[in-house]
Amino acid sequence: MSKSAAIRLHENDDVIIATQQLMPGNTLAEFDVVVADLVPPGHKIATRAIKAGEPVRRYNQIIGFAKADIGAGKHIHVHNLGMGEFERDLAIGQDKHDTPPAAQPATFMGYKRRNGKVGTRNYIAIIASVNCSATVVRNIANHFTPQRLAEYPNIDGVIALVHQTGCGMNSAGEGMQILRRTLNGYAVHANVAGAVFVGLGCEVAQVGPMVAELGSMEPGMLQTLNIQDLGGTSKAIERGIEQVTAMLPAVNAYKREPVPVSNLIVGLNCGGSDGYSGITANPALGGAVDMLVAHGATAILSETPEIYGAEHLLTRRASSKDVADKLLARLAWWKDYTARNGGEMDNNPSVGNKAGGLTTILEKSLGAVAKGGTTNLNAVYEYAELVTAKGFVYMDTPGYDPVSATGQAAGGAQVICFTTGRGSAFGCAGVPTIKFATNNVLWNRQRDDMDVNTGDMLDGVTMQEVSQRIFDAIIRHASGEKTRSEALGYGQDEFLPWHVGAVM
Amino acid sequence: MSKSAAIRLHENDDVIIATQQLMPGNTLAEFDVVVADLVPPGHKIATRAIKAGEPVRRYNQIIGFAKADIGAGKHIHVHNLGMGEFERDLAIGQDKHDTPPAAQPATFMGYKRRNGKVGTRNYIAIIASVNCSATVVRNIANHFTPQRLAEYPNIDGVIALVHQTGCGMNSAGEGMQILRRTLNGYAVHANVAGAVFVGLGCEVAQVGPMVAELGSMEPGMLQTLNIQDLGGTSKAIERGIEQVTAMLPAVNAYKREPVPVSNLIVGLNCGGSDGYSGITANPALGGAVDMLVAHGATAILSETPEIYGAEHLLTRRASSKDVADKLLARLAWWKDYTARNGGEMDNNPSVGNKAGGLTTILEKSLGAVAKGGTTNLNAVYEYAELVTAKGFVYMDTPGYDPVSATGQAAGGAQVICFTTGRGSAFGCAGVPTIKFATNNVLWNRQRDDMDVNTGDMLDGVTMQEVSQRIFDAIIRHASGEKTRSEALGYGQDEFLPWHVGAVM
Ligand SMILES: [Ca+2]
Numbered sequence A, B: 001m002s003k004s005a006a007i008r009l010h011e012n013d014d015v016i017i018a019t020q021q022l023m024p025g026n027t028l029a030e031f032d033v034v035v036a037d038l039v040p041p042g043h044k045i046a047t048r049a050i051k052a053g054e055p056v057r058r059y060n061q062i063i064g065f066a067k068a069d070i071g072a073g074k075h076i077h078v079h080n081l082g083m084g085e086f087e088r089d090l091a092i093g094q095d096k097h098d099t100p101p102a103a104q105p106a107t108f109m110g111y112k113r114r115n116g117k118v119g120t121r122n123y124i125a126i127i128a129s130v131n132c133s134a135t136v137v138r139n140i141a142n143h144f145t146p147q148r149l150a151e152y153p154n155i156d157g158v159i160a161l162v163h164q165t166g167c168g169m170n171s172a173g174e175g176m177q178i179l180r181r182t183l184n185g186y187a188v189h190a191n192v193a194g195a196v197f198v199g200l201g202c203e204v205a206q207v208g209p210m211v212a213e214l215g216s217m218e219p220g221m222l223q224t225l226n227i228q229d230l231g232g233t234s235k236a237i238e239r240g241i242e243q244v245t246a247m248l249p250a251v252n253a254y255k256r257e258p259v260p261v262s263n264l265i266v267g268l269n270c271g272g273s274d275g276y277s278g279i280t281a282n283p284a285l286g287g288a289v290d291m292l293v294a295h296g297a298t299a300i301l302s303e304t305p306e307i308y309g310a311e312h313l314l315t316r317r318a319s320s321k322d323v324a325d326k327l328l329a330r331l332a333w334w335k336d337y338t339a340r341n342g343g344e345m346d347n348n349p350s351v352g353n354k355a356g357g358l359t360t361i362l363e364k365s366l367g368a369v370a371k372g373g374t375t376n377l378n379a380v381y382e383y384a385e386l387v388t389a390k391g392f393v394y395m396d397t398p399g400y401d402p403v404s405a406t407g408q409a410a411g412g413a414q415v416i417c418f419t420t421g422r423g424s425a426f427g428c429a430g431v432p433t434i435k436f437a438t439n440n441v442l443w444n445r446q447r448d449d450m451d452v453n454t455g456d457m458l459d460g461v462t463m464q465e466v467s468q469r470i471f472d473a474i475i476r477h478a479s480g481e482k483t484r485s486e487a488l489g490y491g492q493d494e495f496l497p498w499h500v501g502a503v504m
């Protein structure tokens, strides 16, 4: 067999994954395995003899326990692998371990801000407090065309952050808190050198109190205006243009300089996933995350509906009981949220999942969680909360891509890593979004939208190699190289604060 | 006293409203009233002797019952006016009455479509099935600049209808039904001569099934594309531009011609209301609605949170028990919707409302309901349902302006009449939105955004005169005169399908 007939996702794993249909007697030389059963592509093969009751690992994480003795080379699936006692045991902190720091600290070229944060881009953001100011915001931002910014080569642009809410909502509810955190998070974001908040005047989400929460910003770099105070649309646009124009010299004064990778906060996301996501792009991204963590950086896993029911995957890695408890509290919130909206959380493997080779909910969720690598879980954040911890952290978000990435960006992510198998069309406002294709077909068909291929892992390129490729791409794009979605103009229409609560 | 010291809202009313502070002994000659109490501005004065237990009318509608005998000229407020038995009696159909048709049917200049509908504008709409296609949609629409459309003078433009949802949601839930109704309603809208649906490919809100619900459109005038099928962003934009380009000659072939006003569907809305809204713009708009109904047209009242608790105002006018029951069912839905989102419906007059002169929940709600005039309630629609009934109808929407108007437009409204006291900055996508100022201060301060003043009712201009002014403005703008919000470029960022349900 060619060396692409199966794939190993972690050196500690008890299984390899077939990448084509295998027959009894096929020899997989580099894994030292002789196949003992008919194994469909995407399904698991034991690489060693496993005793009944022993844990089985994929991505170096437990996906279940052998229900019977399993010989080397045997097909592993629902007939011989189950959840065992695992589902009643959160095993908090049981897999906690030290991550040795990288020998040679890597750097990228970033914009150092006076408050110590480091940007990967240098934007001015025009922020709508309410949908009613969206058109004014767009007009202010659109005024600053590349031609008008030609004298300011260090400015990446003036972006419009508009949204659909800010009024017709409970002024004290969770929805308003989330909106404020999101807008304020963007205002203080390392990629945003200056911000103008634009309100209508009579909305629920008043600009004054919102901005008051921000604390001190650099002089002149936080401005506000209200359309009604100024006498309408045209005057408001004019004022906003003046405010931004006054900021341009100071924003342009920022220059890129070498800074340690420990300043990076990377948001992890996936959308339009396919059967390869959990085999190629996601675990390879996880490998890059382990490297980032070794360099002292931060990586944010999210998308709570995709880990629901498999929270053990994260609680085992929790650095403390507090961290695990916070995660469990968010899962409880979700159960209530979906129930009161007439739905339910159900992340169990479907018939189709099982046909594709996914045996347990742990293994299914691992497909998504694999993005987060294998280091300790150091903190859990609510949606759009400011991320301050280092290492691997979790932020509670929906799985819906634009909403999830907007929360990560508001929390401080200066790079988003996004894996896709079906071909996502997404870019995050103000934050470079690197798109990883999970398979060669997508890579070739939709090159226009994809930044990095990981599909060649199925041709035998090692995960280590692809993880390094991803790490390098993060450094490159953090240092200024435009991503495909930036080149295509994505971002402003994909700024989506999570909408929770009634629209009244 | 000058004749602007008080205002009469309907000839059948038992009260007039003070527009300045009045003292005992002041004579209001044109109302034949001598003021008998101290009456603050905005408060009510009895124009005749009212016996205890008798109903008291404002806008020709019952706002409560006298708790004691009230002499002519006396101040009417919480001390002598209450709800009486009214709150337990929906009095379905009790105020039902015939509206005589207008003697001289009025016309406007509209675009007659082959299916019998009549447009007030002539647009091509690019419709996103999901947020993931928003940037492609924007780019297709933005290609068709005024310069590129110069050869097609009868086309008003190519508009982008993008939104924040379409995935990360229950595929069978209420939220998805509402989204489909809204997008499909726009596709078949009389102002939309051609439509292109743009999907990503892997989203929950699939384009194929959505478009299948539309039935037959004119040949070539409904196109679809999926970004993933076409190999990415740039190719999808290119295809969309080709599809629109092919439509241009047929769309440009439509010409305005005189058509009866009976073809109009007018959406009624208010936002940024003030103490004058219920005295000037809203009742004057109601007068214009009564004229529209006499001409055989349709007018849609909405904004359910603002009538909650005062549904008697509408059930009394219901043309049938079915119509009343449908309204009550929507109110029950709202009670549940807000409860499950951790809030409650409460539209009772606040301390501030009472200080301003509003006595009962009926009177408060009448401030909003007055926009709907006085004719029979002929039908009740859910959000974004296609409106087919003639006369005065109700559509259940939130009060939040952009969401409410988007539902009315999706239901078929070709004109939106929008009253505002604080100065709203709103324009509806594809549908001319006429903005009515409730007071002279706003009119003078924010002329840029306002189309018509009604504040001079406080200077003694009669409601009949202002209602005629509104009716004339509707005809004028329906016939092609641009509204202020159209001139300022509002619409695309204000397209907001109601978001109901969990974001997952
Ligand atoms: Ca634009």
Ligand SMILES: [Ca+2]
Binding pocket: A269, A270, A271, A273, A303, A306, A368, A399
């Ligand atoms: Ca995902």
Ligand SMILES: [Ca+2]
Binding pocket: A269, A270, A271, A272, A303, A399, A400, A401, A404
């Ligand atoms: Ca996602």
Ligand SMILES: [Ca+2]
Binding pocket: B269, B270, B271, B273, B303, B306, B368, B399
């Ligand atoms: Ca209102």
Ligand SMILES: [Ca+2]
Binding pocket: B269, B270, B271, B272, B303, B399, B400, B401, B404
């Ligand atoms: Ca409203």
